[in-house]
Amino acid sequence: xxGMKRSTLxxxxxxxxxxxxxxxxxxxxxxxxFLTEGISLATVKLVGLGIIGHRISFSISAVIGTVIGFxxxxxxxxxxxxxSFSRKEPMELLRSDSPEKQVPLSxxxxxxxxxxxxVFLILAYxxxxxxxxxxxFNIVMLIxxxxxxxxxxxxxxxxxxxxxxxxxxxxxxxGLFTFTxxxxxENVIHQYKALAISSLLLVMALACxxxxxxxxxxxxxxxxxxxxxxxxxxxQEVREVLDSEASKSIISExxxxxxxxxxxxxxxxxxxxxEKRPEAHDFSWDGLNATLAKLPxxxxxxxxxxxxxxxxxxxxxxxxxxxxxxxxxxxEQIQLKRNQVALYTSMKDSGDFMSILNGALELGAYIEVDxxxxxxxxxxxxxNVVADRKITLYSALIVPDEDxxxxxxxxxxxxxxxxxxxxxxxxxxxxxxxxxxxxQNLAGTGLEYETFLSGIGRNLFYTVAASYLTIYLxxxxxxxxxxxxxxxxxxxxxxNERRYTTLLMLGANVSQLCKSAxxxxxxxxxxxxxxxxxxxxxxxxxxxxxxxxxxxxxxxVKVIAITGIAAVLFVVIExxxxxxxxxxxxxxxxxLQVIDRG
Amino acid sequence: xxxxxxxxxxxxTKVYGKGDNKTEALRGISFDVLEGEFLGIMGASGSGxxxxxxxxxxxxxxxxxxxxxxxxxxxxxxxxxxxxxxxQEIGYLFQEFELLDNLTxxxxxxxxxxxxxVTGHQAEQGLKELANRLDIxxxxxKFPSQMSGxxxxxxxxxxxLISKPSIVLADEPTGALDSKNSKVLMDKLSAINKEQNKTxxxxxxxxxxxxxxxxxxxxxxxxxxxxxxxxxxxxNSASFYERIVTVMAQLGGGSANVL
Numbered sequence: 016x017x018g019m020k021r022s023t024l025x026x027x028x029x030x031x032x033x034x035x036x037x038x039x040x041x042x043x044x045x046x047x048x049f050l051t052e053g054i055s056l057a058t059v060k061l062v063g064l065g066i067i068g069h070r071i072s073f074s075i076s077a078v079i080g081t082v083i084g085f086x087x088x089x090x091x092x093x094x095x096x097x098x099s100f101s102r103k104e105p106m107e108l109l110r111s112d113s114p115e116k117q118v119p120l121s122x123x124x125x126x127x128x129x130x131x132x133x134v135f136l137i138l139a140y141x142x143x144x145x146x147x148x149x150x151x152f153n154i155v156m157l158i159x160x161x162x163x164x165x166x167x168x169x170x171x172x173x174x175x176x177x178x179x180x181x182x183x184x185x186x187x188x189x190g191l192f193t194f195t196x197x198x199x200x201e202n203v204i205h206q207y208k209a210l211a212i213s214s215l216l217l218v219m220a221l222a223c224x225x226x227x228x229x230x231x232x233x234x235x236x237x238x239x240x241x242x243x244x245x246x247x248x249x250x251q252e253v254r255e256v257l258d259s260e261a262s263k264s265i266i267s268e269x270x271x272x273x274x275x276x277x278x279x280x281x282x283x284x285x286x287x288x289x290e291k292r293p294e295a296h297d298f299s300w301d302g303l304n305a306t307l308a309k310l311p312x313x314x315x316x317x318x319x320x321x322x323x324x325x326x327x328x329x330x331x332x333x334x335x336x337x338x339x340x341x342x343x344x345x346x347e348q349i350q351l352k353r354n355q356v357a358l359y360t361s362m363k364d365s366g367d368f369m370s371i372l373n374g375a376l377e378l379g380a381y382i383e384v385d386x387x388x389x390x391x392x393x394x395x396x397x398x399n400v401v402a403d404r405k406i407t408l409y410s411a412l413i414v415p416d417e418d419x420x421x422x423x424x425x426x427x428x429x430x431x432x433x434x435x436x437x438x439x440x441x442x443x444x445x446x447x448x449x450x451x452x453x454x455q456n457l458a459g460t461g462l463e464y465e466t467f468l469s470g471i472g473r474n475l476f477y478t479v480a481a482s483y484l485t486i487y488l489x490x491x492x493x494x495x496x497x498x499x500x501x502x503x504x505x506x507x508x509x510x511n512e513r514r515y516t517t518l519l520m521l522g523a524n525v526s527q528l529c530k531s532a533x534x535x536x537x538x539x540x541x542x543x544x545x546x547x548x549x550x551x552x553x554x555x556x557x558x559x560x561x562x563x564x565x566x567x568x569x570x571x572v573k574v575i576a577i578t579g580i581a582a583v584l585f586v587v588i589e590x591x592x593x594x595x596x597x598x599x600x601x602x603x604x605x606x607l608q609v610i611d612r613g
Numbered sequence: 614x615x616x617x618x619x620x621x622x623x624x625x626t627k628v629y630g631k632g633d634n635k636t637e638a639l640r641g642i643s644f645d646v647l648e649g650e651f652l653g654i655m656g657a658s659g660s661g662x663x664x665x666x667x668x669x670x671x672x673x674x675x676x677x678x679x680x681x682x683x684x685x686x687x688x689x690x691x692x693x694x695x696x697x698x699x700x701q702e703i704g705y706l707f708q709e710f711e712l713l714d715n716l717t718x719x720x721x722x723x724x725x726x727x728x729x730x731v732t733g734h735q736a737e738q739g740l741k742e743l744a745n746r747l748d749i750x751x752x753x754x755k756f757p758s759q760m761s762g763x764x765x766x767x768x769x770x771x772x773x774l775i776s777k778p779s780i781v782l783a784d785e786p787t788g789a790l791d792s793k794n795s796k797v798l799m800d801k802l803s804a805i806n807k808e809q810n811k812t813x814x815x816x817x818x819x820x821x822x823x824x825x826x827x828x829x830x831x832x833x834x835x836x837x838x839x840x841x842x843x844x845x846x847x848x849n850s851a852s853f854y855e856r857i858v859t860v861m862a863q864l865g866g867g868s869a870n871v872l
Binding site: 185186187188189190191192193194197198200201513514517518519520521522523524527 | 670672692693695696697698699700701705707711713715716720724725726727728729730731732733734737772776
């Protein structure tokens, strides 16, 4: 109005944006660094490294990337905002506080939006629960389109619903009921996009947090320590190190792990012999496959039958080695009678796989070696046989030592030597430092070894990446969603300040207005939350029945307890947010009272 | 006759700011309003007429002096008493209507009653009568954005009258209306004043609107400058209008005060 050029105004706004961004970064970066270091210290503490072993990592390129990214996002947002402002007449800008006009939607259109939205959402739920068995891109896209579109349409049409309700009820009610209702009505009509986005963000928040908890619980169940070190080398070399005075004090026991493949011919997929071997044994899983075939047909069962049709040398573990391991972790030892073997797998995290296998074993499965039937024990064994988690065994057979010697060529050489550290030492110094002590003894001996920790390191990486990150993302989404809802409400209230002043003039008292604002805030939050919680239930249900199956051994009580705590935290955070917005709103209303309108 | 004195304004002053920035908007104004009177308050822009009205409406606290409504000092009101006074004893008509634009006309009108515990059903009879009288029956279920300026102001008038207040305060009620709608509104207000003996205090700088009043107070620089009284038996609106214009010329308020 006073003659400033648009370009100068634009430059001023941009300059202000850059300045504000720089200040935010200056404050935000140190806090972010402090937080990440805190998290990584907590991670380190979890594995028993202690603070001494922790190194602070700082990447200049990451900092520069963050700064550039942050400023770019701010500039783009400002650019979009300026573009919308530049289209307005100066008069509109002068009266920017005038609220949008109430334009009633046509009833038909409103109902249509509401019903189509509801149908879309229900379809998304059904598809999610019934069809999402694995990460199929097309199905995921379908769910996103149905769910997202449904949520938007539902909120678009919800205004009609609320308006209808107010019209019906208001003649019977007094006080600010009609005003409160109309405010909510108007908020839903004008802010339906914000509501839908917040609601979707809340669904993502809840799903991310659940995924994080699920992953953390799942991984957590794997952390049963069976072996601390697996050392490869000749018996003499290994014994020399392990029997030394320095090692004796830190080792509670060590034993050879006899693990090898049965000496058979090599077969291709069709069962034809690829390579003949001398003194080869004839092996078959047919007895197990026969019982598997009796179980209900699923894709997984069919895959298993196919895998067990391979007659090439299965992995064998000697009973004595495995019993040593069981004894080290305090489990009952295996008793094998004549012509009995036990089935082993390290795929214990796949609940379906384990239940199918157990089902087949309970029906009385057997294997055949050189036309002799060997009965399989009715339960599957799954404790890690070496320290390195990288080594997985789809299937193996725990066999009596005599059979092991007969069926394996070179049976006198163990696969590795397993070492279990002294529990007192681990309790005293933490696992990480105990392992470091043992590593000092092994250094320079030329022996190759794997530690539980290098295995757990890999494992921890997945846990941190999958669980902490998703929980963090979930919290971030939740904060954004709540901030959007709160700010949208407060902005709307600010824009409608004159209404509150008029109400004061008409004889409303401040406490009535504050009460009305509180109801509006609660309703506004409830509208976003109700759809979000409903969608989340299906999202989480779908997630836990498809790609996030909890491992068979996971304690349900523990998962429920953690989920319960997370749910309570969620409610508490929501209540805090609502309370903060309520207080801000009450402050604004109370400030109106002293305004002189002259 | 103190018995039919509805409003008594006694030496009201209003000072804004402090020290060098002090502005005296009202410098000790005193007058009475009798029951059934249609009082006009006129003056140049910045003369303090709206400040005076707002002091009566309890929107502004006077720096000194008293405002008595039916003998009660309203400047001392607080909390519930203040809310009751605003909702039940006075009806306020704003220049910009101040209708809540997310409420229908019906909901707007009965708002002062609902704030004091009356339901829509209970208010229906009074609402119907007022809507008929103000000719707004057709727009009762419409939102303000769907009404004309004249309809909005008549809806606002209905809202000011629904609680049967002791006094109606109107701040330039024709300020945002064209001449035709101004005339319709003033005719309606005048009829209500005469037929229901409703006391109205109206601030205006529109001589045409002021000619409907029975008495006019002229304010200049925060003080009472002149008073005009309409001779109801002998004088018609046209000749009263002539007298008003003459006083306004004397006031020398410039073009803002001349139609």
